[in-house]
Amino acid sequence: MAGYKLFLSHAFTAALVSFFGSTVFADTEPLTSPVAPAPRPAPVASPAQMRAEAELAESEGKWETALDLYLRSSTTTRPSPDVRDRIRVCLRNIAQLRRHRDPVFQQFVLTLPVSDALHLYAEVVGKLATLYSDRDRASPGRIFALGLDEFDRALSDTDFRRRHLTTPADPRVQKYQHALRDAWRQRLPSTAAEARHAARELVRDAQTQIGLRDPSAAVFELLCGACSGLDEFTVYVSPFGSHGDLALPVVELAEYGVLIRPEGSELVVDGIVPGSWAALQTTLNKGDRIGRVNGHPVDARNPAALAQSFRSQSGAGHELEVQYGDSRSPTTVQRLPVPLPTVYGAAVVNPKDGIGYLRLAGFRESTPREMDDALQLMKDAGVRALVIDARGNPGGSFSAAVQVAQRFLSGGIVVTTQGQSPEFANRIFSSDSGMNAYDIPVVLLIDTKTMSAAEALAAAWKDNNRATLVGLPTFGKGVVQSQVVLRAADGTDGSPRSGTIVMTVASMFAPRGGAINGVGVVPHVLEADPGRQLEQAIAKAVELANGMR
Known part of the structure; x- marks a missing residue:
């Protein structure tokens, strides 16, 4: 679990990209230039209206629409427990439907012998029972029951029945679903071995009762349901990825x-997320057409070749040959660094009072060093107080976030974790930076899209009175995730055929003991208007800077 990295499923990533896209960040100019206030957002539907529309979309089985509406209804307020539950339901249904329609995943399932699938299922049950953050929620019996729920929903899907049942319209299917909800729950397993035996018996019963053609398909419903049913962030990932080759450039x-869409053979920029690296460091705009990637011509109708062009980067990053607007426009080359910087947008936003600004967009291994470099730049520019913008920061490397927090704390607790694995079992992460800690006054901008490791940072600085927090309460995703490699279905030659679990392995708690998960971090200064959040943060920074004279 080295690095304690945050991993997200494609469904959740896509949803969050859409969610983040509604954020309004201030544009930042080069160093020593003032930052202009962000434009006021256009009027939108009220949160109550969006939630009502989301419930309607749910009832019609439009899960992606419902998810988007639930997330957008929480733009100016942290999601309520009820909304979080609905988000979880939407994500689970989206993941299942995409899985059923993903030819790569389906081919993997259909070619894996049922004996290997059962061994893999038992390994998943064992890993979840011993490594998942909450032992009680991940008992083998509960995990099996979550799988029953997933298989039940699969049998309600026309495509699943058509592919995997001898007679898709068999009236016995509905009766069998009732058995999944009742009789099968009367004999829940207590160990991983018992769970494997119960899964084998379930498959045999389904073959007899409803004409199940592909037993491995049922096993994978149990397996995937065991993961996604625990929380919205735990997911099984096949060894061949998910959603085909087109997912690579989209997510990359x-x-x-940069949000893209295929348009015939072309790849078109569908939008630029405000406040992102591309918004601050490139001239890309909606409607631009990407003609070549790393020297290779783009053909959006050939996802495999397109994915390969992104894998064949040279030098320090990706090169995109872009044509602005129509075909008569000249082309230009846009360079995207690899790895993506997480600290950027350095600016002196108030030269008179010496107020600096930094965008903290995420956490990866390089973030602490990037922060050191940015702080040196601020120091050289005579900055006396700093605004760090963590709005829309989805988290990332837990250890990197801890290190950044430590750099600003001479001592004290940074965060406490609770989980089953030794790395997180009642573990206290503290700072002993002492005189080496940065002493520059800090104002931290947060909002409802500030998540996970970024929330740990916000809680650490707040509880240690190290920063003034401005904006909105954070999302409340106070968990650490890790990628767990599976081995049970690997080939005899060692070829990987088992996949991985992206698993929640710990819950995070603020230095004073408060829970972060499901609660979030509340700022000192509440401001719902994105356009005024930066203004308020700069004003607070001025107060802090002048207080040091």
Whole structure:
């Protein structure tokens, strides 16, 4: 679990990209230039209206629409427990439907012998029972029951029945679903071995009762349901990825804030996320057409070749040959660094009072060093107080976030974790930076899209009175995740055929003991208007800077 990295499922990533896209960040100019206030957002539907529309979309089975509406209804307020539950339901249904329609995943399932699938299922049950953050929620019996729920929903899906049942319209299917909800729950297993035996018996019963053609398909419903049913962030990932080759460029560019869509053979920029690296460091705009990637011509109709062009980067990053607007426009080359910087947008936003600004967009291994470099730049520019913008920061490397927090704390607790694995079992992460800690006054901007490791940072600085927090309460995703490699279905030659679990392995708690998960971090200064959040933060920074004279 080295690095304690945050991993997100494609469904959740896509949803969050859409969610982040509604954020309004102030544009930042080069160093020593003032930052202009962000434009006021256009009027939108009220949160109550969006939630009502989301419930309607749910009732019609439009899960992606419902998810988008639930997330957008929480733009100016932290999601309520009820909304969080609905988000979880939407994500689970989206993941299942995409899985059923993903030819790569389906091919993997259909070619894996049922004996291997059962061994893999038992390994998943064992890993979840011993490593998942909450032992009681991940008992083998509960995990099996979550799988029953997933298989039950699968049998309600026309495509699943058509692919995997001898007679898709068999009236016995509904009766069998009732048995899944009742009789099968009367004999829940207590160990991983018992769970494997119960899964084998379930498959045999389904073959007899409803004409199940592909037993491995049922096993994978149990397996995937065991993961996604625990929380919205735990997911099984097949060894061949998910959603085909087109997912690579979509997710790769989304990390920079570039949203794309295929249009015939062309790849078109569908939008630029405000406040992202692409928004601050490139001239890309909606409607631009990407003609070549790393020297390779783009053909959006050939996802495999397109994915390969992103894998064949040279030098320090990706090169995109872009044509602005129509075909008569000249082309230009946009360079995207690899790895993507997480600290950027350095600016002196108030030269008179010496107020600096930094964008903290996420956490990876390089973030502490990037922060050191940025702080040196601020110091050289005579900055006396700093605004760090963590709005829309989805988290990332837990250890990197802890290190950044430590750099600003001479001592004290940074965060406490609770989980089953030794790395997180009642573990206290503290700072002993002492005189080496940065002493520059800090104002931290947060909002409802500030998540996970970024929330740990916010809680650490707040509880240690190290920063003034401005904005909105954070999302409340106070968990640490890790990628757990599976081995049970690997080939005899060692070829990987088992996949991985992206698993929640710990819950995080603020230095004073308050829970972060499901609660979030509340700022000192509440401001719902994105356009005024930066203004308020700069004003607070001026107060802190002048207080040091």
